[in-house]
Amino acid sequence: MSNPEPGDSATPKRSRIRVWLPPAVVVSLLMALLATMYLAYVVDPSKHLHGFPIALVNQDTGDTLAGQPANVGKQISDALVQQVPSDKIDLRVLGINAAQQQLTSGNVYGAIVIPSDFTKRLGIFATAGVIPGDVSQPMITVYTNPRTGSFSPQVVQSVAGSALAQANTTVGDQLTKAVLAQLQSAGGTPAPQLTGLSKLMLAKPIEVSVVPFRPLPAGTGGGLTAFFYTMMVLLAGFTGAMVINGMVDSSLGFAPTEFGPWYLHYPASPISRLNTLLLKWAVITGVAPVASGIFMAIGHGLGMPIDRPLMLFLYSTFAIVAVGVTALSIVSALGTLGLLVNLILFIVLGLPSSGGTIPIEAIPKSVARLADFEPMHQVYLGIRSILYFNADGSAGLSRAVWMTLLGLAIGLTLGAVVTRYYDRKELHRAPSTPRA
Structure with a gap:
């Protein structure tokens, strides 16, 4: 039996490598790209927020609060503009008609709307802490836009909830101090007192209502x-x-x-x-x-x-x-x-x-x-x-x-x-x- 030439075994080996190596490399690179693209965008969306558009509408006309003219809606609106990170959220200060138009066309994912009688209702709510009577909490409405996608309402609720929680605390502190100051100046025997329940309600006076704008139909x-x-x-x-x-x-x-x-x-x-x-x-x-x-x-x-x-x-x-x-x-x-x-x-x-x-x-x-x-x-x-x-x-x-x-x-x-x-x-x- 004759011995094989030196190149006889090497050639089939190179041929086998040529058969399996390129497909293995291509598939591995494709799977790496697949994993990078799919996992990168889904792992932590809140971390990657940039230019997320939300409308901010302040309709508050202002009123007298604790004997002084005030516009708490403007105060909250200005605070939101300063506090919400502009590199993450595109907070658009709009009128109600413009905000509704952008919601209707899907150009914003949600809207924060402060009603026209917001300051007036805050004053009534503060008075109700010491005077009996029916009263309802002042309300700020957060509209989500479910037609822009299933995930966007969650982001809107998270952003608006966090920002308005801070505003609620700030307004609550101001409202509580104003009511206590009025009670002290009123005097009387016995002196009017602020009950524990009233203190609790005044500490968080704003009710945030989340409402879908033009809800999607079934199917x-x-x-x-x-x-x-x-x-x-x-x-x-x-x-x-x-x-x-x-x-x-x-x-x-x-x-x-x-x-x-x-x-x-x-x-x-x-x-x-x-x-x-x-x-x-x-x-x-x-x-x-x-x-x-x-x-x-x-x-x-x-x-x-x-x-x-x-x-x-x-x-x-x-x-x-x-x-x-x-x-x-x-x-x-x-x-x-x-x-x-x-x-x-x-x-x-x-x-x-x-x-x-x-x-x-x-x-x-x-x-x-x-x-x-x-x-x-x-x-x-x-x-x-x-x-x-x-x-x-x-x-x-x-x-x-x-x-x-x-x-x-x-x-x-x-x-x-x-x-x-x-x-x-x-x-x-x-x-x-x-x-x-």
């Missing part, structure tokens, strides 16, 4: 249906494009077709890269309205409220086409690598920056910057506006339409230019000739 999943509908649209475009890409390539003979143990590989068709891509674009364009209609029919059957069905159908179809065309163009330009690029672009980076579960203003800034161009965030704004905000353009629909149009234009240009270049360079899709 909206607490504000999550817009996010999951967005997911369906993105997957229809992305996954649909990958399925179409593989099946068309198999039919044209550029890739084998396998069904279980059966293997079939047609002869390659004499068709250019550009025409192949045009064929795939045509298929995804035809499938998009079918998928959009299926989504709507199933949603309606499950009881999901759809007030603007035509708008939802048209925009969903448009978004599916835009995502599908772009995904197909990326694969046509990059080949197998395009599958990984599409996965990262549309899913891995898209989910944490979508704003569908946690507001953009409550995730790390590095992730939030992705929302400027990530397809999932743009589509989410459009779907949310149609489902929850009556298709209001200022609620995100206008931005969604223009950004989706831009994405479609980029996809069409990328695919057409690259495949045309490959064809002109005669880089045909044909098996390479093995070396002799």
Whole structure:
């Protein structure tokens, strides 16, 4: 038996390493990116607050308190502006009409509203501490905006609750001192006394009422249906494009077709890269309205409220086409690598920056910057506006339409230019000739 040549064992070893090492490295890096993106935005949203918009409305007209003119509503409003960290919360001092408009369009996540008779009610409440009679606590209303997402009301309640608790203590101290001073100056035999219950009530005189602004109807999943509908649209475009890409390539003979143990590989068709891509674009364009209609029919059957069905159908179809065309163009330009690029672009980076579960203003800034161009965030704004905000353009629909149009234009240009270049360079899709 002859001894093997020195290179005989090394070559198979290198071949085996080439088979398992690249996939292992790619999968490991992809999982590291996945864990970083998903866990970074969900671990501690309150830590990452930046520019979280909340409206502050002071309607208090003021009154006489302890014999002196006062406007406690303005005092609280000014204190909130100073105390609430501006790097975390975008506290917008607005009139009631402007605040309602921004709540209606989803431009603020909540509002703190001080009523017009706030100081007057404080005076009545203080008097009731020593004079019998019916009385109610002065109230400040905190409006949440559940249509902006399921998590944003929690942030609004937390921020407003913390800020107003401090204001409640400060006003309580002032009110208690004013009442005690009035009792001492009143004199009398026996001298009027402030009961323990009155002291307790005066220490925390303000009642904070949390009320949802335009509550969501049943069948909206607490504000999550817009996010999951967005997911369906993105997957229809992305996954649909990958399925179409593989099946068309198999039919044209550029890739084998396998069904279980059966293997079939047609002869390659004499068709250019550009025409192949045009064929795939045509298929995804035809499938998009079918998928959009299926989504709507199933949603309606499950009881999901759809007030603007035509708008939802048209925009969903448009978004599916835009995502599908772009995904197909990326694969046509990059080949197998395009599958990984599409996965990262549309899913891995898209989910944490979508704003569908946690507001953009409550995730790390590095992730939030992705929302400027990530397809999932743009589509989410459009779907949310149609489902929850009556298709209001200022609620995100206008931005969604223009950004989706831009994405479609980029996809069409990328695919057409690259495949045309490959064809002109005669880089045909044909098996390479093995070396002799």
